[in-house]
Amino acid sequence: MELDERKQKILQAVIRNYLETGEPVGSRTISKDTDLNLSSATIRNEMSDLEEMGYIVQPHTSAGRIPSDKGYRFYVDTMLEKKEREVEELKGLISQKDEKMDTLLKRVAKVLAANTNYAAMVTTPQNRVNKLKFIQLSRVDANQILAVIVVEGNVIKNSILNVDEILDDETLLKLNILLNTHLNGLCIDEINLAMIAELKRQAGIHSAIVSEVIDAVAEAIRSDEDLKIYTSGTRNILRYPELTDNREKASELINLFEEEQALNELVQETLADENGTGIQVYIGNETPVQSMKDCSVVTATYELGEGMRGTIGIIGPKRMDYDKVIGTLKTLMNQLDTIYKK
Amino acid sequence: MELDERKQKILQAVIRNYLETGEPVGSRTISKDTDLNLSSATIRNEMSDLEEMGYIVQPHTSAGRIPSDKGYRFYVDTMLEKKEREVEELKGLISQKDEKMDTLLKRVAKVLAANTNYAAMVTTPQNRVNKLKFIQLSRVDANQILAVIVVEGNVIKNSILNVDEILDDETLLKLNILLNTHLNGLCIDEINLAMIAELKRQAGIHSAIVSEVIDAVAEAIRSDEDLKIYTSGTRNILRYPELTDNREKASELINLFEEEQALNELVQETLADENGTGIQVYIGNETPVQSMKDCSVVTATYELGEGMRGTIGIIGPKRMDYDKVIGTLKTLMNQLDTIYKK
DNA sequence: ATTAGCACTCGATGGCGATGAGTGCTAATA
DNA sequence: TATTAGCACTCATCGCCATCGAGTGCTAAT
Numbered sequence: 001m002e003l004d005e006r007k008q009k010i011l012q013a014v015i016r017n018y019l020e021t022g023e024p025v026g027s028r029t030i031s032k033d034t035d036l037n038l039s040s041a042t043i044r045n046e047m048s049d050l051e052e053m054g055y056i057v058q059p060h061t062s063a064g065r066i067p068s069d070k071g072y073r074f075y076v077d078t079m080l081e082k083k084e085r086e087v088e089e090l091k092g093l094i095s096q097k098d099e100k101m102d103t104l105l106k107r108v109a110k111v112l113a114a115n116t117n118y119a120a121m122v123t124t125p126q127n128r129v130n131k132l133k134f135i136q137l138s139r140v141d142a143n144q145i146l147a148v149i150v151v152e153g154n155v156i157k158n159s160i161l162n163v164d165e166i167l168d169d170e171t172l173l174k175l176n177i178l179l180n181t182h183l184n185g186l187c188i189d190e191i192n193l194a195m196i197a198e199l200k201r202q203a204g205i206h207s208a209i210v211s212e213v214i215d216a217v218a219e220a221i222r223s224d225e226d227l228k229i230y231t232s233g234t235r236n237i238l239r240y241p242e243l244t245d246n247r248e249k250a251s252e253l254i255n256l257f258e259e260e261q262a263l264n265e266l267v268q269e270t271l272a273d274e275n276g277t278g279i280q281v282y283i284g285n286e287t288p289v290q291s292m293k294d295c296s297v298v299t300a301t302y303e304l305g306e307g308m309r310g311t312i313g314i315i316g317p318k319r320m321d322y323d324k325v326i327g328t329l330k331t332l333m334n335q336l337d338t339i340y341k342k
Numbered sequence: 343m344e345l346d347e348r349k350q351k352i353l354q355a356v357i358r359n360y361l362e363t364g365e366p367v368g369s370r371t372i373s374k375d376t377d378l379n380l381s382s383a384t385i386r387n388e389m390s391d392l393e394e395m396g397y398i399v400q401p402h403t404s405a406g407r408i409p410s411d412k413g414y415r416f417y418v419d420t421m422l423e424k425k426e427r428e429v430e431e432l433k434g435l436i437s438q439k440d441e442k443m444d445t446l447l448k449r450v451a452k453v454l455a456a457n458t459n460y461a462a463m464v465t466t467p468q469n470r471v472n473k474l475k476f477i478q479l480s481r482v483d484a485n486q487i488l489a490v491i492v493v494e495g496n497v498i499k500n501s502i503l504n505v506d507e508i509l510d511d512e513t514l515l516k517l518n519i520l521l522n523t524h525l526n527g528l529c530i531d532e533i534n535l536a537m538i539a540e541l542k543r544q545a546g547i548h549s550a551i552v553s554e555v556i557d558a559v560a561e562a563i564r565s566d567e568d569l570k571i572y573t574s575g576t577r578n579i580l581r582y583p584e585l586t587d588n589r590e591k592a593s594e595l596i597n598l599f600e601e602e603q604a605l606n607e608l609v610q611e612t613l614a615d616e617n618g619t620g621i622q623v624y625i626g627n628e629t630p631v632q633s634m635k636d637c638s639v640v641t642a643t644y645e646l647g648e649g650m651r652g653t654i655g656i657i658g659p660k661r662m663d664y665d666k667v668i669g670t671l672k673t674l675m676n677q678l679d680t681i682y683k684k
Numbered sequence: 685a686t687t688a689g690c691a692c693t694c695g696a697t698g699g700c701g702a703t704g705a706g707t708g709c710t711a712a713t714a
Numbered sequence: 715t716a717t718t719a720g721c722a723c724t725c726a727t728c729g730c731c732a733t734c735g736a737g738t739g740c741t742a743a744t
C-alpha cells in the first residue's frame with residue numbers, strides 16, 4: 001500500500017491532534033479538522049489502512065488511534081523539511097558574556113527546560129584533539145608543587161603534587177623550561193614512552209616529579225574525564241503522559257537523569273553521527289539508552305571552534321511539541337556558537 | 343496534663359509502628375505490641391490524651407493515630423539521647439584516597455542516597471576566612487595571561503586575562519613578586535582600597551593588569567560563589583508516602599532539589615547554629631525552606647580543619663527511619679573528617 | 685469511491701451495599 | 715480509683731453492576 005497524499009494529511013492530522021490533546025483521536029474529529037471534506041466513515045477506512053501500515057495504533061478496540069513510533073518518525077521527518085521556525089524570544093536570554101563556562105551552561109539548561117517544559121541537559125564541550133598549550137610548575141608550600149596545565153581552548157587543569165625533596169627556584173625554572181619545550185603543542189597520542197624516558201633522563205634526580213607531572217598531564221588531557229553534564233527541569237518528567245500512571249518508570253527516568261554515566265552514552269551517540277543540521281531525534285526504541293524507550297530524545301550539537309563540541313538536548317515524552325523543541329534547540333545552539341566567537 | 347512514663351512508652355510505640363507500616367495505628371495494635379499489659383480500652387484513653395496534648399492526630403474519625411510534627415520531635419529528641427548506633431558497613435565505601443574532591447563528594451552523596459533510600463545532598467566545604475596563599479601570573483599566549491590563585495586549603499582558581507600590551511618575562515616576574523609579597527596571607531577584608539592603590543602605583547604602567555588580577559582574586563576568595571551542591575537519589579522522593587498521591591508536591595520538591603539557591607538556604611541554616619553533635623533535624627514546618635514542610639530534613643556538618651566546613655544531609659519523608667539516617671550521617675561525617683586528616 | 689446507518693465493543697463513571705478496622709462512651713469489675 | 719469488657723457508631727475501602735458514550739467495523743445505499 002502506498003502512503004498517498006491524502007493518507008499523509010490524515011496521519012499528520014491525527015498526530016497533531018494527539019500532540020495537543022493526549023487523547024486517542026477518532027475518525028469524526030479528523031473529518032471535521034481537515035480540509036478534505038470527507039465523512040468520518042471514509043476517514044475510518046483510511047485510518048484502518050494507516051494502522052495496517054504501522055503508523056498508528058489502537059490502545060484498545062473501539063478507541064481512537066494514537067501514533068506509533070513509526071508515525072512520530074514520519075511526522076518529525078516531514079517537519080524537519082519545512083522552513084526553520086523563528087524563535088526570537090530566546091535571544092538575549094543567554095547573551096551576557098564574561099560568564100564562567102559552567103554558569104553559562106547551567107543557565108542554558110535552565111532556559112531550555114523552562115522554555116520547553118521538558119527535562120533538559122547540557123554537556124561541557126569536549127575536545128577531540130587536546131593539544132597541550134602550556135605547563136607551569138610553581139612552589140606553593142615547602143613541599144607542595146602546583147602544576148597548572150593549559151590545553152587548547154583555554155581549558156585549565158590544576159594539580160597539587162606533594163614532593164619530598166625541596167626544590168629551589170632555579171630547578172623549578174629548569175623543569176618548567178624542560179617540560180614546555182618538549183611537550184607544548186603535542187596531543188596525548190604524541191606523548192609516548194620514549195619521550196617520557198627522555199624527559200626523565202634530562203630531569204636527572206628530579207625524574208620523580210616529571211613522572212607525576214606527566215600523570216597529571218595525561219589526566220588533564222583525557223577529556224572524557226572532564227565531561228560534566230548539567231541538567232534542569234527534572235520535575236517535568238512527572239508530567240509526561242506516558243509515565244503519569246507508572247510511578248516506577250518515572251522514578252527510573254529521574255534516576256537516569258542524575259546518572260552521568262547513562263547520559264554519557266547518549267552524548268557519545270549524538271556526537272558520533274553527524275547529519276546536516278546538527279539536530280537528532282530519537283523516538284522511543286530508537287534511543288541508545290534502553291530505559292528511555294518510552295520517551296523521545298532530541299539533541300543538538302554545538303561547536304565552539306577548534307573542534308570543541310558539546311551537546312544540548314531534551315528528554316521528553318513521545319507526545320512532544322517537536323516543532324517548538326527543535327526550534328528552541330536550534331536557537332540556543334546558534335547562540336552558543338556566536339557567544340564563543342567573541 | 344503530664345507526659346508520664348506510660349504515655350511516653352505508648353507514644354513511642356505508636357510512632358515506631360507508624361514508621362514501619364505507614365498506616366494509622368490503632369489501640370489494639372499498641373496493646374499487643376507493648377509490654378505494658380494494658381487492654382486496648384486503656385490505650386484508647388491514653389491515646390485520646392496524647393491527641394489532646396498534640397503528639398498524635400487522627401486523619402479522620404474512626405481511624406488510628408499518626409504522629410504529628412510535635413510527636414516526631416519528641417521521638418527524635420529521645421532517640422538522640424540514646425547511645426550512638428554502630429554503622430559499620432559504610433567503612434571503606436568511601437575510603438579511597440587521592441580522589442579529586444568533587445568526585446569524592448559526589449560519591450558520598452551517592453552512598454548516602456543508596457544507603458538510606460532518601461534524597462541526599464552534599465556541599466563542597468566552605469571556608470569562612472579565605473586567606474590568600476599564592477598568586478602566579480604566566481603568559482600563555484601573546485596577549486593572554488593566566489592567573490592562578492591558591493587560597494588556604496589548597497583551593498585553586500584560574501582566570502585568563504586578556505591584555506593589550508605585550509609583557510616580557512621580566513615584567514611578569516616583577517609583577518608576580520609584587521603581588522605575592524603584598525597579598526599573600528591576607529584574607530579578603532584585609533585587601534582594601536589603599537593597598538590596591540599602592541599596588542597600582544608600584545606597578546606603574548601595568549596597573550591595568552593589577553586591577554584585573556585583584557578582581558580575579560576577589561572572585562576567587564569569595565567562597566559562596568564556589569559553593570557546589572551535589573545531589574543524589576532524587577528518585578526516592580517519589581517514594582515518600584506523604585507525596586505519593588500528590589504529584590504537584592512531589593514535582594515541587596524535585597525541582598527544589600535541583601535549585602542550588604534553595605538548598606543553599608538550608609545549608610546556611612545548618613552551618614549557622616551549632617549544637618554539640620553536629621546533627622540537625624528539621625521536622626515538617628521547622629524547615630527553613632517552606633516547600634519542604636511536608637518532609638523532614640536531617641543534616642550534618644563535617645569539618646576539614648582550617649575552618650573548612652561543609653554540609654551533608656538527606657531530605658526524606660517525615661515518616662523516616664531517623665535512627666538509621668542519623669547513624670549513617672554520623673559515620674559519613676567522621677569518614678570525611680578522617681580522610682582529610684591525611 | 686464515498687457515505688449513511690447500525691450494531692457492537694469497551695473503558696470510564698457513579699451509585700450501592702458489605703466489610704472491617706477503629707473509635708468513644710458506659711457500665712461493670714478489681 | 716484505675717482498668718476493662720461490651721457496644722453502638724463512623725468512615726474509608728472494595729467489589730459489583732448498571733449506565734453512558736465515544737468510537738469502531740461492516741453493510742448497503744448513493
